[in-house]
Amino acid sequence: MGVQNETIHEFTERRYDAGFVTDVEADCAPPGLNPDIIRFISAKKDEPPWMLDWRMDAYAKWLKMAEPRWAHVTYPPIDYQAISYFAAPKRPEDMPQSLDEVDPKLLETYEKLGVPLHERAALAGVAVDAVFDSVSVATTFKSKLAEAGVIFCSFSEAVREHPELIQKYLASVVPVTDNYFAALNSAVFSDGSFVFIPKGVRCPMELSTYFRINAANTGQFERTLIVAEERSHVSYLEGCTAPMRDENQLHAAVVELVALDDATIKYSTVQNWYPGDEHGVGGIYNFVTKRGRCAGRNSKISWTQVETGSAITWKYPSCILQGDGSVGEFYSVALSNLRQQADTGTKMIHVGKNTSSTIISKGISAGHGSQTYRGGVKILKSAAGARNYTQCDSLLIGDTCIADTVPYIEVKNPTAQLEHEATTSKVSEDQLFYLMQRGLNEEDAVNLIVNGFCKAVFKELPMEFAVEAQKLLEVSLEGAVG
Amino acid sequence: MSPLPQLRERAASRFEALGWPSARSESWRYFKVRDLREGGFTPGSPAPSPADSLPAALDGADRIVVINGRTASGPTERDGLTIGPLGDSRRHFDGTSQLLDDAAMVALNTQHFVDGIAIRAPKDAVSERPLEIVLLNVAAGPTPAMASPRIFIEAGRNSQLDVVFRFVSGTPQDGPALTNALIHVVATDGARVRTATVCDEAANTMHIHTTLVELGRDAHYASHVVMRGAAADRSEIRVRLADQGASCDLRGLYVADGKQVHDNYTQIEHLAPHTSSNELYRGIIEDRATGTFQGRVLIHEGARVSEAHQLNNNLLLGDAAVANAKPQLEIDNDDVVASHGSTVGQLDDDALFYLQSRGLSYEHARGLLTYAFASEVLDGMASTTLAEQLGRELEEELSGGTEHASWPTEL
Numbered sequence: 001m002g003v004q005n006e007t008i009h010e011f012t013e014r015r016y017d018a019g020f021v022t023d024v025e026a027d028c029a030p031p032g033l034n035p036d037i038i039r040f041i042s043a044k045k046d047e048p049p050w051m052l053d054w055r056m057d058a059y060a061k062w063l064k065m066a067e068p069r070w071a072h073v074t075y076p077p078i079d080y081q082a083i084s085y086f087a088a089p090k091r092p093e094d095m096p097q098s099l100d101e102v103d104p105k106l107l108e109t110y111e112k113l114g115v116p117l118h119e120r121a122a123l124a125g126v127a128v129d130a131v132f133d134s135v136s137v138a139t140t141f142k143s144k145l146a147e148a149g150v151i152f153c154s155f156s157e158a159v160r161e162h163p164e165l166i167q168k169y170l171a172s173v174v175p176v177t178d179n180y181f182a183a184l185n186s187a188v189f190s191d192g193s194f195v196f197i198p199k200g201v202r203c204p205m206e207l208s209t210y211f212r213i214n215a216a217n218t219g220q221f222e223r224t225l226i227v228a229e230e231r232s233h234v235s236y237l238e239g240c241t242a243p244m245r246d247e248n249q250l251h252a253a254v255v256e257l258v259a260l261d262d263a264t265i266k267y268s269t270v271q272n273w274y275p276g277d278e279h280g281v282g283g284i285y286n287f288v289t290k291r292g293r294c295a296g297r298n299s300k301i302s303w304t305q306v307e308t309g310s311a312i313t314w315k316y317p318s319c320i321l322q323g324d325g326s327v328g329e330f331y332s333v334a335l336s337n338l339r340q341q342a343d344t345g346t347k348m349i350h351v352g353k354n355t356s357s358t359i360i361s362k363g364i365s366a367g368h369g370s371q372t373y374r375g376g377v378k379i380l381k382s383a384a385g386a387r388n389y390t391q392c393d394s395l396l397i398g399d400t401c402i403a404d405t406v407p408y409i410e411v412k413n414p415t416a417q418l419e420h421e422a423t424t425s426k427v428s429e430d431q432l433f434y435l436m437q438r439g440l441n442e443e444d445a446v447n448l449i450v451n452g453f454c455k456a457v458f459k460e461l462p463m464e465f466a467v468e469a470q471k472l473l474e475v476s477l478e479g480a481v482g
Numbered sequence: 483m484s485p486l487p488q489l490r491e492r493a494a495s496r497f498e499a500l501g502w503p504s505a506r507s508e509s510w511r512y513f514k515v516r517d518l519r520e521g522g523f524t525p526g527s528p529a530p531s532p533a534d535s536l537p538a539a540l541d542g543a544d545r546i547v548v549i550n551g552r553t554a555s556g557p558t559e560r561d562g563l564t565i566g567p568l569g570d571s572r573r574h575f576d577g578t579s580q581l582l583d584d585a586a587m588v589a590l591n592t593q594h595f596v597d598g599i600a601i602r603a604p605k606d607a608v609s610e611r612p613l614e615i616v617l618l619n620v621a622a623g624p625t626p627a628m629a630s631p632r633i634f635i636e637a638g639r640n641s642q643l644d645v646v647f648r649f650v651s652g653t654p655q656d657g658p659a660l661t662n663a664l665i666h667v668v669a670t671d672g673a674r675v676r677t678a679t680v681c682d683e684a685a686n687t688m689h690i691h692t693t694l695v696e697l698g699r700d701a702h703y704a705s706h707v708v709m710r711g712a713a714a715d716r717s718e719i720r721v722r723l724a725d726q727g728a729s730c731d732l733r734g735l736y737v738a739d740g741k742q743v744h745d746n747y748t749q750i751e752h753l754a755p756h757t758s759s760n761e762l763y764r765g766i767i768e769d770r771a772t773g774t775f776q777g778r779v780l781i782h783e784g785a786r787v788s789e790a791h792q793l794n795n796n797l798l799l800g801d802a803a804v805a806n807a808k809p810q811l812e813i814d815n816d817d818v819v820a821s822h823g824s825t826v827g828q829l830d831d832d833a834l835f836y837l838q839s840r841g842l843s844y845e846h847a848r849g850l851l852t853y854a855f856a857s858e859v860l861d862g863m864a865s866t867t868l869a870e871q872l873g874r875e876l877e878e879e880l881s882g883g884t885e886h887a888s889w890p891t892e893l
Contacts, residue, residue: 399815406810414800420823423819
């Protein structure tokens with residue numbers, strides 16, 4: 001038991017490796033939220049009047065809404081007037097045209113994160129749209145993408161360059177009044193990514209964005225919009241880290257995906273934001289609305305997420321399966337350690353005929369972590385022949401953690417077939433014993449078991465991400481025996 | 483001093499504050515809450531016993547008959563059990579008093595119950611036959627009437643006790659009615675209590691029962707709930723596994739057709755080490771009916787080496803039938819094994835084809851398969867006579883009439 005206790009100790013005491021602050025003077029808005037701030041943000045981003053009107057309208061709606069409280073998370077009330085809603089790197093006028101022009105300190109930041117942008121991008125053939133405190137500072141491989149007709153740019157650029165597309169698809173999946181945080185985001189969103197894949201194009205490379213929250217007391221409010229036209233295909237990767245901060249930081253992003261006939265969107269996330277320390281001080285509040293609409297026939301949206309960071313994670317990447325024969329998928333590994341709280345899961349809303357969805361969720365709860373899987377599968381009356389398979393498993397490490405499972409199943413069509421199963425247990429003593437009597441030491445045995453536990457999700461991740469995700473979990477896996 | 487007047491007063495003020503359950507309340511969201519709230523139900527008046535509305539007695543035993551929440555007839559003693567009105571003994575109410583705060587229907591029952599029944603099994607008493615309680619709701623006039631039956635069961639150390647509750651309506655049932663029953667079971671160390679609750683009321687009646695169970699060391703509780711009748715049925719069962727080795731087995735079968743709404747909510751709390759729970763709920767939902775199962779399992783921090791399993795299956799047979807399932811596991815402990823499974827689907831086409839290829843009509847094949855789906859739930863019921871009777875009725879009903887109920891003689 002001695003070795004176990006030690007490794008448990010080591011693991012629960014582990015420091016946040018990405019906790020450092022890059023000294024780039026941020027061009028901050030004063031704290032507080034009022035129409036002037038929204039005008040300030042809009043002006044900073046050189047937005048057309050319709051965009052400002054849209055923001056103001058969202059702000060007016062947000063004022064009338066109340067903060068939701070139903071999630072199984074606890075946190076002190078957020079003072080929305082104490083948050084600064086805009087932080088841009090110092091020189092927005094002379095935005096770098098290529099990676100060489102990027103502030104070396106930014107590059108250093110990525111370096112420390114283990115994301116050597118230029119090398120990695122070149123080696124892996126990944127175009128990275130790096131978002132550093134809300135403003136997109138570098139977009140690579142743009143020309144190669146442009147050749148294929150793919151638009152991959154920052155959201156504010158898209159507002160200027162492709163207003164017709166933005167106007168058509170913005171808030172078409174997540175309406176402004178969808179929820180409190182979506183409305184807030186609509187009013188104050190700072191930047192984000194826009195992806196447009198035209199008809200019949202298979203995006204030549206995997207697209208990737210790294211979000212990183214840096215300045216203290218700044219909320220991060222990205223907006224991502226991905227539109228895949230008929231018969232197109234895109235795989236999008238999102239990675240997130242934030243430096244060590246004592247103040248809790250709010251992150252309220254909105255991600256919208258639209259897939260037309262026969263299009264496929266694969267959206268992968270590795271989220272490693274600062275989780276706070278062992279007393280629950282600091283850390284990110286990650287309140288994100290992610291939703292995809294399979295608008296066309298036989299379209300497909302697949303969410304894969306590995307959530308190991310944030311003090312509080314509250315998000316449900318969802319699919320509206322509208323087109324006949326469309327497919328929704330959700331693969332998730334969520335880990336909560338220290339005093340982290342995660343209330344996460346997915347919603348699959350079946351509207352079209354013969355739609356199908358798969359949900360695989362693996363929750364690992366350790367230390368004083370709290371983990372809730374909350375999922376909804378809705379089969380509407382029109383969804384004849386709908387099919388859903390759900391599996392959500394929780395693994396418990398240590399006797400102070402919490403694991404909840406709250407799936408909602410609502411079926412209104414008699415031709416639907418649904419299967420749902422869930423298990424909660426600690427690492428099986430029998431499996432452990434078997435592996436150890438075959439010669440493995442305890443740690444390797446636990447590693448093997450937990451790796452097996454997450455395998456169904458890891459195999460859905462793009463290769464580079466799978467490696468990173470495994471690395472992220474690795475420390476946690478050590479000594480994972482209670 | 484009698485605690486009752488004070489308790490009723492508190493219950494009244496609690497109900498006043500809480501109001502009728504609304505769809506905003508998580509566990510009531512699939513129920514016909516509007517019909518309940520706007521039903522205008524007021525406490526019903528006494529009614530004579532319409533002997534012809536009573537179902538045939540099980541095992542020919544004498545039984546308790548409750549009409550509109552008032553005990554009409556029944557033994558005061560049987561197989562060592564003592565049976566009497568609730569009176570004003572504090573112990574008959576203590577276990578439910580903290581529930582008044584958030585459970586509106588418990589508060590409403592506490593406010594309005596008339597005499598109630600207290601059943602006590604002394605230490606080591608083993609009753610051979612199930613005690614049958616028939617609860618009749620007779621709404622004589624056009625005023626929406628509410629009956630509030632209340633039963634308290636206390637099983638002494640190592641005693642064994644089976645109780646059958648049969649909720650029925652008088653014939654003819656003229657006006658709209660509501661049954662709001664409260665059943666409170668306390669099983670002390672080593673006791674074993676089984677209850678079977680059959681909800682078979684008329685189409686103009688709404689039925690709600692709340693069963694509260696407190697289990698001591700190594701005590702066991704088994705419940706069967708069978709829902710067939712009423713415009714809307716709701717069963718809420720809350721079990722507290724309060725001491726080591728306590729266990730429970732909850733089973734439910736809901737057969738809903740027409741526009742019926744059948745709502746099941748269970749909450750099992752594991753509060754001590756080595757406790758275990760098992761649940762099996764199955765729904766057969768036809769026409770435009772709605773069937774719901776919500777099962778909440780809480781394993782508290784000290785409840786080491788606990789086990790909780792839950793299974794919910796639904797057969798959707800009607801074009802506009804709706805099935806809702808919400809299993810909910812809340813675990814604050816690492817040394818547990820918990821699982822839940824849930825399915826919604828139809829009869830297996832291959833099995834249907836096979837049976838038809840052996841000469842069965844489509845209706846008969848369908849009935850047989852549906853019956854097979856349902857019958858497992860009836861296993862281990864508090865009364866085998868009742869289980870057999872329900873099984874026969876179900877088979878008949880599901881195969882669409884008696885002419886299909888027997889195996890064809892010519893193949």
